[in-house]
Amino acid sequence: FGRFERRALKEYGTGLGLSIVVKAVERSGGRTWVEDRVPxxxxxxxxFVVELMAA
Structure with missing residues (x-):
């Protein structure tokens, strides 16, 4: 989930959304990953899976 990476150039956005989520989750001790919807x-x-640590 690199910063400023986007799937398609025609789409709007900065490409920061997932990289911000990943950083925030990792800083809190959690994990993020991607799986195929159909294995x-x-x-x-x-x-897109986000796993957070229990408080």
Whole structure:
């Protein structure tokens, strides 16, 4: 989730959203990752997982 990276140039946005989330989650001791929505088939979308530490 690099800063200023975007999937398509036609889309609006700065490309900062996921990189900000990743930094905030990592600083709090959590983890983030991406999985295929349909296991083994990346063409069917993605699931973005955020795992936070219990307070």
């Amino acid at each position: 083994g088939d990346h063409t069917q979308g993605a699931v």
